[in-house]
Amino acid sequence: MSPDIGRLVPGRPGAPTAPGAPHGGPAGGPAADPAGDRSVGGARFMAAPVRRAGFPSPAGPDRSRRGPVAHAGGAAPDAVQVPPPRKVGMRDVARLAGVSHQTVSRVLNDLPNVSDGTRSRVLDAVRILNYRRNLAARTLVTSRSRTIGLIGFETTLAGPASMIYGIEKAAREAGYYVSIATVRSLDRHAVLDAVEQLCAQAVEGIIAIAPKNSVADALAQAPPGTPTVGVGGADDGAVPMLRVDNVRGACLATRHLLDLGHRTVHHVPGPADWPEGRDRIDGWRQTLHAAGAPVPPVAAGDWSARSGYLRGQVLAADAGVTAVFCGNDHIALGVLRALHEAGRTVPDDVSIVGFDDMPESGYFLPPLTTVHQDFAELGRRSVGLLVARLDGTPIPTSPVHLAPSLIVRASAARTQV
Amino acid sequence: MSPDIGRLVPGRPGAPTAPGAPHGGPAGGPAADPAGDRSVGGARFMAAPVRRAGFPSPAGPDRSRRGPVAHAGGAAPDAVQVPPPRKVGMRDVARLAGVSHQTVSRVLNDLPNVSDGTRSRVLDAVRILNYRRNLAARTLVTSRSRTIGLIGFETTLAGPASMIYGIEKAAREAGYYVSIATVRSLDRHAVLDAVEQLCAQAVEGIIAIAPKNSVADALAQAPPGTPTVGVGGADDGAVPMLRVDNVRGACLATRHLLDLGHRTVHHVPGPADWPEGRDRIDGWRQTLHAAGAPVPPVAAGDWSARSGYLRGQVLAADAGVTAVFCGNDHIALGVLRALHEAGRTVPDDVSIVGFDDMPESGYFLPPLTTVHQDFAELGRRSVGLLVARLDGTPIPTSPVHLAPSLIVRASAARTQV
DNA sequence: GTCGAGAGTGTTAGCGTTCTCATCCCCGAC
DNA sequence: GTCGGGGATGAGAACGCTAACACTCTCGAC
Numbered sequence: 001m002s003p004d005i006g007r008l009v010p011g012r013p014g015a016p017t018a019p020g021a022p023h024g025g026p027a028g029g030p031a032a033d034p035a036g037d038r039s040v041g042g043a044r045f046m047a048a049p050v051r052r053a054g055f056p057s058p059a060g061p062d063r064s065r066r067g068p069v070a071h072a073g074g075a076a077p078d079a080v081q082v083p084p085p086r087k088v089g090m091r092d093v094a095r096l097a098g099v100s101h102q103t104v105s106r107v108l109n110d111l112p113n114v115s116d117g118t119r120s121r122v123l124d125a126v127r128i129l130n131y132r133r134n135l136a137a138r139t140l141v142t143s144r145s146r147t148i149g150l151i152g153f154e155t156t157l158a159g160p161a162s163m164i165y166g167i168e169k170a171a172r173e174a175g176y177y178v179s180i181a182t183v184r185s186l187d188r189h190a191v192l193d194a195v196e197q198l199c200a201q202a203v204e205g206i207i208a209i210a211p212k213n214s215v216a217d218a219l220a221q222a223p224p225g226t227p228t229v230g231v232g233g234a235d236d237g238a239v240p241m242l243r244v245d246n247v248r249g250a251c252l253a254t255r256h257l258l259d260l261g262h263r264t265v266h267h268v269p270g271p272a273d274w275p276e277g278r279d280r281i282d283g284w285r286q287t288l289h290a291a292g293a294p295v296p297p298v299a300a301g302d303w304s305a306r307s308g309y310l311r312g313q314v315l316a317a318d319a320g321v322t323a324v325f326c327g328n329d330h331i332a333l334g335v336l337r338a339l340h341e342a343g344r345t346v347p348d349d350v351s352i353v354g355f356d357d358m359p360e361s362g363y364f365l366p367p368l369t370t371v372h373q374d375f376a377e378l379g380r381r382s383v384g385l386l387v388a389r390l391d392g393t394p395i396p397t398s399p400v401h402l403a404p405s406l407i408v409r410a411s412a413a414r415t416q417v
Numbered sequence: 418m419s420p421d422i423g424r425l426v427p428g429r430p431g432a433p434t435a436p437g438a439p440h441g442g443p444a445g446g447p448a449a450d451p452a453g454d455r456s457v458g459g460a461r462f463m464a465a466p467v468r469r470a471g472f473p474s475p476a477g478p479d480r481s482r483r484g485p486v487a488h489a490g491g492a493a494p495d496a497v498q499v500p501p502p503r504k505v506g507m508r509d510v511a512r513l514a515g516v517s518h519q520t521v522s523r524v525l526n527d528l529p530n531v532s533d534g535t536r537s538r539v540l541d542a543v544r545i546l547n548y549r550r551n552l553a554a555r556t557l558v559t560s561r562s563r564t565i566g567l568i569g570f571e572t573t574l575a576g577p578a579s580m581i582y583g584i585e586k587a588a589r590e591a592g593y594y595v596s597i598a599t600v601r602s603l604d605r606h607a608v609l610d611a612v613e614q615l616c617a618q619a620v621e622g623i624i625a626i627a628p629k630n631s632v633a634d635a636l637a638q639a640p641p642g643t644p645t646v647g648v649g650g651a652d653d654g655a656v657p658m659l660r661v662d663n664v665r666g667a668c669l670a671t672r673h674l675l676d677l678g679h680r681t682v683h684h685v686p687g688p689a690d691w692p693e694g695r696d697r698i699d700g701w702r703q704t705l706h707a708a709g710a711p712v713p714p715v716a717a718g719d720w721s722a723r724s725g726y727l728r729g730q731v732l733a734a735d736a737g738v739t740a741v742f743c744g745n746d747h748i749a750l751g752v753l754r755a756l757h758e759a760g761r762t763v764p765d766d767v768s769i770v771g772f773d774d775m776p777e778s779g780y781f782l783p784p785l786t787t788v789h790q791d792f793a794e795l796g797r798r799s800v801g802l803l804v805a806r807l808d809g810t811p812i813p814t815s816p817v818h819l820a821p822s823l824i825v826r827a828s829a830a831r832t833q834v
Numbered sequence: 835g836t837c838g839a840g841a842g843t844g845t846t847a848g849c850g851t852t853c854t855c856a857t858c859c860c861c862g863a864c
Numbered sequence: 865g866t867c868g869g870g871g872a873t874g875a876g877a878a879c880g881c882t883a884a885c886a887c888t889c890t891c892g893a894c
Contacts, residue, residue, distance in 0.1 A: 535873085
């Protein structure tokens with residue numbers, strides 16, 4: 001099933017469907033039809049191997065036109081009735097190619113049992129008429145919309161943005177369209193609305209960039225028959241999930257700092273109700289424990305630079321702080337600034353490691369050592385998971401974890417002991 | 418029972434179609450005619466106190482079921498035939514409410530000439546069956562998909578991301594769904610493909626986050642009947658455009674620096690083939706001219722921090738440089754770093770102004786003075802423009818410009834003369 | 835020659851809505 | 865009483881497509 005036959009972009013190169021084109025020769029009306037050779041291809045075609053004694057005439061009164069010629073009074077036998085710009089349909093293509101609409105359908109769907117000659121004749125007709133298959137009709141009869149829904153939330157975090165692109169691309173390759181719905185906040189109710197909106201569009205499945213449990217819960221409420229997949233959050237098993245292994249990422253970061261000789265590592269976490277934030281805290285804490293290092297207290301914040309700045313000011317005032325692992329790069333940016341304002345240099349006085357590896361991290365002052373996660377890949381994989389569910393392929397029930405990696409730049413250094 | 422009739426989110430609050438439903442207990446139930454309507458609700462209802470006792474029976478042989486029950490031979494009078502999980506349609510609602518499907522349609526579309534009693538009866542039935550209108554069928558007959566297409570490109574720039582949210586939100590409020598297509602590069606061909614993909618979905622219009630002329634050109638090729646709108650780029654009149662007044666923004670920035678006493682202002686531009694970049698250059702140059710200040714040469718780059726860093730190194734080596742206007746905040750970040758590495762402090766030695774006001778700009782070192790543009794608003798307005806075109810409302814032919822504003826922070830200061 | 839298999843093709847039903855009429859009522863005007 | 869008008873409904877007919885058959889040939893096997 002060539003993913004999408006329909007899209008034949010004829011126009012591009014040349015042949016702007018020329019003269020009579022747009023509406024397949026209204027050939028309809030005029031039975032005898034001198035008109036027959038009006039439409040460019042029409043002539044070529046109709047004349048062609050008109051199969052068995054060509055079409056006596058489209059049996060019956062030709063139901064193909066809509067308004068059955070209202071202009072009674074008009075003598076006009078040539079019925080040049082103004083063609084209500086009817087869109088070209090399979091019927092038109094069929095007529096032009098001299099076959100039945102069913103055969104056209106077969107060609108378009110790449111089904112077997114169509115002779116090469118017929119096939120190419122149909123394809124030509126399609127091209128000439130600039131025909132495009134009507135998705136609605138198709139969806140109606142197959143009850144497959146070939147569309148997946150994507151729930152995103154309002155943020156300019158680099159991660160979600162990259163994921164959107166990754167998802168759309170992967171979906172297209174898998175033969176699906178992507179419809180989006182965004183939520184302002186991540187509370188259950190808002191997400192439920194988004195789910196509802198997407199269902200109204202009859203999407204076949206839903207992917208949510210879902211960093212919180214509330215989102216996953218809402219997702220789990222999607223009507224049965226509409227599989228869902230969450231990316232990046234939730235630690236209950238409500239819905240199949242996919243994300244970077246945050247625990248491991250935090251380990252990497254913390255260990256790196258410990259290895260540089262720091263006695264312990266402080267942490268400026270993201271919001272407490274985000275599983276990703278919690279996982280990073282866990283990874284950090286575990287590593288500290290394993291190394292027998294003291295575990296400093298953490299104060300919850302959000303993912304913003306502002307949050308990092310605020311918390312950074314506190315940390316900066318504490319001479320005992322020599323290494324800080326930040327919940328994400330934005331936070332790190334804020335911490336960096338607070339440290340700078342307090343006169344403590346990085347990495348000489350304090351070492352910093354972030355998380356996410358946003359595109360600008362390499363240009364912070366100093367360039368930020370951080371944990372990289374491949375968002376685009378995450379998006380891609382999530383589509384894979386969803387498609388598998390749509391196909392009924394069994395999928396792992398536990399969250400899928402992608403491995404993050406540490407990007408060493410200049411914000412963390414050996415202690416100055 | 419109720420296998421899953423309604424594929425949907427059962428009542429959010431509570432009452433999952435349960436017995437207690439809105440009106441009187443349909444509790445009764447199964448009784449009447451076992452064989453008859455095996456349709457879940459059907460039974461429940463017909464038996465129920467369907468208002469005016471009346472409605473003898475939905476007259477007619479009930480063509481409503483599909484396969485007329487093949488199991489002829491089967492004795493099984495109780496017809497527990499496995500219910501091919503048919504989706505609930507208007508017909509089911511109609512039957513339940515004791516009206517015709519046409520009346521249901523009228524209620525759902527809020528048309529006049531439906532008595533209050535009937536209306537609420539229908540609404541109840543809808544609720545109970547958890548009925549949801551089939552968009553495909555609707556689209557097929559109305560030839561309105563109520564969907565608009567959005568073309569975005571792969572970037573983590575904060576602008577595009579914010580616009581996506583703004584667009585989706587505005588579209589939803591206007592009653593449209595949003596389907597996306599992304600392009601890896603902004604060349605004509607790629608965009609044409611995206612347009613094609615969206616058209617295959619029968620979107621009613623297309624909005625492109627289209628910072629380059631090539632995109633606008635491709636957009637102009639959309640089939641007639643599919644209006645398009647571009648956001649943020651293109652200066653030829655190929656397509657209705659909407660964007661922030663970049664010339665004015667650049668003026669604001671340049672003038673601010675000049676007012677601080679700088680003899681002239683250097684500029685690190687974005688890519689030369691982006692109208693937005695060009696406009697910023699123009700605004701900067703015009704302001705310089707107007708002030709009689711010398712116009713330093715500019716070297717093209719791209720929008721990245723890296724580009725700014727590279728160019729910044731050159732500028733940093735030039736003692737004559739005291740003020741720099743950067744094409745965007747990312748570039749500014751790179752310039753900031755280059756300056757820092759060269760030992761020149763900001764803003765004491767050199768003043769910097771950026772463009773875009775990305776969320777982190779306030780936490781750069783030092784906090785960046787920059788030009789703010791309201792991306793979300795841009796997205797919102799673009800939907801307004803597209804909807805106007807869809808409605809046939811005349812719209813301005815020249816690009817719509819939104820006013821940017823200057824956000825003064827700490828990266829630009831009076832010269833140290 | 836008869837048959838059966840199977841390729842190639844056409845015919846006919848729907849899919850679930852909306853649209854266009856036709857119908858049925860109830861009312862006030864004549 | 866009869867009629868016309870308008871409100872409330874219902875009965876099909878599309879919409880453009882795919883699915884399920886039915887049909888027509890052509891071959892090769894018997």
